[in-house]
Amino acid sequence: MENSVGLVQTKFCKFDDEILLESGKTLKNIQIAYETYGTLNEAGDNAILVCHALTADAHAAGYNSPEDKKPGWWDTMIGPDKAFDTNKFFIISSNILGGCKGTTGPSSINPDTGKPYGHAFPVITIEDIVKVQKKLIDFLGVKKMVVVGGSMGGMQAMEWSIKHPDYVKTTIIIASTARLSAQAIAFNAVGRNAIISDKFFNNGDYYDNENSPDYGLAIARMVGHITYLCEEAMHTKFGRDFKDKPNFDFGVDFQVESYLEYQGRIFVDRFDANSYLYITKAIDYYDPISKFGSLENAFKQSNSRFLIICFNSDWLFTTEQSKEMVTALIGAGKEVSFIELESPCGHDAFLIEYKEQTKIIKSFLKKDEPANNTAQKPVPSNTTQFIKNRGI
Amino acid sequence: MENSVGLVQTKFCKFDDEILLESGKTLKNIQIAYETYGTLNEAGDNAILVCHALTADAHAAGYNSPEDKKPGWWDTMIGPDKAFDTNKFFIISSNILGGCKGTTGPSSINPDTGKPYGHAFPVITIEDIVKVQKKLIDFLGVKKMVVVGGSMGGMQAMEWSIKHPDYVKTTIIIASTARLSAQAIAFNAVGRNAIISDKFFNNGDYYDNENSPDYGLAIARMVGHITYLCEEAMHTKFGRDFKDKPNFDFGVDFQVESYLEYQGRIFVDRFDANSYLYITKAIDYYDPISKFGSLENAFKQSNSRFLIICFNSDWLFTTEQSKEMVTALIGAGKEVSFIELESPCGHDAFLIEYKEQTKIIKSFLKKDEPANNTAQKPVPSNTTQFIKNRGI
Numbered sequence: 090m091e092n093s094v095g096l097v098q099t100k101f102c103k104f105d106d107e108i109l110l111e112s113g114k115t116l117k118n119i120q121i122a123y124e125t126y127g128t129l130n131e132a133g134d135n136a137i138l139v140c141h142a143l144t145a146d147a148h149a150a151g152y153n154s155p156e157d158k159k160p161g162w163w164d165t166m167i168g169p170d171k172a173f174d175t176n177k178f179f180i181i182s183s184n185i186l187g188g189c190k191g192t193t194g195p196s197s198i199n200p201d202t203g204k205p206y207g208h209a210f211p212v213i214t215i216e217d218i219v220k221v222q223k224k225l226i227d228f229l230g231v232k233k234m235v236v237v238g239g240s241m242g243g244m245q246a247m248e249w250s251i252k253h254p255d256y257v258k259t260t261i262i263i264a265s266t267a268r269l270s271a272q273a274i275a276f277n278a279v280g281r282n283a284i285i286s287d288k289f290f291n292n293g294d295y296y297d298n299e300n301s302p303d304y305g306l307a308i309a310r311m312v313g314h315i316t317y318l319c320e321e322a323m324h325t326k327f328g329r330d331f332k333d334k335p336n337f338d339f340g341v342d343f344q345v346e347s348y349l350e351y352q353g354r355i356f357v358d359r360f361d362a363n364s365y366l367y368i369t370k371a372i373d374y375y376d377p378i379s380k381f382g383s384l385e386n387a388f389k390q391s392n393s394r395f396l397i398i399c400f401n402s403d404w405l406f407t408t409e410q411s412k413e414m415v416t417a418l419i420g421a422g423k424e425v426s427f428i429e430l431e432s433p434c435g436h437d438a439f440l441i442e443y444k445e446q447t448k449i450i451k452s453f454l455k456k457d458e459p460a461n462n463t464a465q466k467p468v469p470s471n472t473t474q475f476i477k478n479r480g481i
Numbered sequence: 482m483e484n485s486v487g488l489v490q491t492k493f494c495k496f497d498d499e500i501l502l503e504s505g506k507t508l509k510n511i512q513i514a515y516e517t518y519g520t521l522n523e524a525g526d527n528a529i530l531v532c533h534a535l536t537a538d539a540h541a542a543g544y545n546s547p548e549d550k551k552p553g554w555w556d557t558m559i560g561p562d563k564a565f566d567t568n569k570f571f572i573i574s575s576n577i578l579g580g581c582k583g584t585t586g587p588s589s590i591n592p593d594t595g596k597p598y599g600h601a602f603p604v605i606t607i608e609d610i611v612k613v614q615k616k617l618i619d620f621l622g623v624k625k626m627v628v629v630g631g632s633m634g635g636m637q638a639m640e641w642s643i644k645h646p647d648y649v650k651t652t653i654i655i656a657s658t659a660r661l662s663a664q665a666i667a668f669n670a671v672g673r674n675a676i677i678s679d680k681f682f683n684n685g686d687y688y689d690n691e692n693s694p695d696y697g698l699a700i701a702r703m704v705g706h707i708t709y710l711c712e713e714a715m716h717t718k719f720g721r722d723f724k725d726k727p728n729f730d731f732g733v734d735f736q737v738e739s740y741l742e743y744q745g746r747i748f749v750d751r752f753d754a755n756s757y758l759y760i761t762k763a764i765d766y767y768d769p770i771s772k773f774g775s776l777e778n779a780f781k782q783s784n785s786r787f788l789i790i791c792f793n794s795d796w797l798f799t800t801e802q803s804k805e806m807v808t809a810l811i812g813a814g815k816e817v818s819f820i821e822l823e824s825p826c827g828h829d830a831f832l833i834e835y836k837e838q839t840k841i842i843k844s845f846l847k848k849d850e851p852a853n854n855t856a857q858k859p860v861p862s863n864t865t866q867f868i869k870n871r872g873i
Contacts, residue, residue, distance in 0.1 A: 112729040212731075269721070275703075279700060279707070279741070282696075288679075307674070312671055324663050324664075328663055329663065337504040337603070339673060343666050349667055350674075366731055
């Protein structure tokens, strides 16, 4: 556990007031699952908000129990002396609205019915996700912060910089895009179709049933994994190797099939099919270019400086899409650093290639380091806060 | 109907003898659906065998009835003065083994049970498909021929050139590959998983049931269509346009979703889910590199000259994969011409970009033109031959 934040607990807070969503619908009694690492200073300006991608959770670093075999999903990047240095910064990671890891989502209890929302959960957007995160940020007493995110997390970071210019001083967008390509929407649509046509989907109201739409969710995940790896990475990892020898049947034959089947199978144990629907829809919808007329106009709303990182083998969110952001930021007169890192890992690289990212991000964040480390600001007491073990 | 072959009928022939498949299993009473255009000369050496891709059929050119709104699937390329010139050549197009368009496949009647094969149909390979085509070629009295195919049809053409060097004098391989990449296998595996987990799949024995695994087949087709178009083509065709406006639900929202949904929906009306399973498996398995130790060794079996055509925007079967064939052909001392055509149409280009292909193929086939056109050789009478309307 060298340079680890060690044992951490996922915390939960609840907000009773109603929030108005982009769709015009509302949600109330929202719960947010979050973890924090490091100490918030008196000024409340040494915070870093880490925004997660499609299927991750609040547990970004350290271990929730001594028995945990794996640390949080971005443990390589968060900790003492790491890219996001807990000796200097107060790092916040929260599960997104619509998720299934402790923050209100379609599997949560609908306060109006006492049963899980299911298909009654309203469609949400990246804007809604950020709106809910803002409640947590205010609750924690943060005044100024860095926002960082990879993939869909990058969309949240972008939205933060546009929507809350007074809060966000620095934005780091990794392996992301200002909006999905038609092809990326198409992949998401295939995944959603697989879930919706699963025999156990039951129009999204499956929580009280014996079976969930696991087949559909597994297929959606398989499609996802094809897009997360690049063709070369698949070739290197699996080639055309058989798991054993040709079966002459329709079971798992090639190694790559075995990999996808495994990824699909383990995914259904940790993720909710409805959350997959809602979150991919939020990703598809995000489009500040359309909203503001141009990406340049969108970024003009911001007071942040930016670091854009992409990976040469990422074909889901391409270098070209990162360059589109860079061009718009320059056009908007913003301070922007940009680098395309070499990696064979495709879109997954943002989770894997921590060494190069660490070097760049550590240097970039020098300007955001607090002058001196001061005591933690007390958590305000006007909101419910409680602590649970992870997985509840 | 300018330069059309006009009205044509799909013909059928049956072979009573048993054929041994690559799997070690056997099939008997095989029926082949085919069409021919033009006239076979006395020497039997002016034939062109057209091999179709995953979901096509024997009806490659002309019209099966005066009411047909559309001609055969490669009508732009087959006809008087066209790339495959029916004034000079005798062109044969047959539905492949495992298909569902008149040639024996999983939806055919199993002679041992009197019921459709369903999951009792044996897994087949490209080699098996060619073995069955060879019966038709012999039946028609063809002695020497050109073989051409796009996509999976290119694999059949390659196999013909390797397996039957005495028959194949010229091979044209378009938008194809010697073997699938891991990524392409992965896409096929996703499609198969969608079919197999469909609630109506019933282990492949669904022909006597009210419902077929249409949801799964539609999803498989959607995945396919993403790979047939390139990202740029999708961007140009659909961009991020909404069909109407954001629905804030999980119905069809974006134009690209509408397109995929439509492609999936119309596909299930014309194709059998089991055939999709069997044919994609045959494609996945094809690997002359593994079989012969190298692609060069594989091509050394051939006595053919070759034309390799690929398209710059094809990301399913890439230019790199075509170049691999060219390099191996040169290494094997074969005559080979190669061109990468510019097209925005992705893998689908081989069906669309007929003008450039026509110019190249017409010139290339000059050497294969018969000295003079002679009368049609009579069809031998020792095999059942009958004619049906298409669609039966």
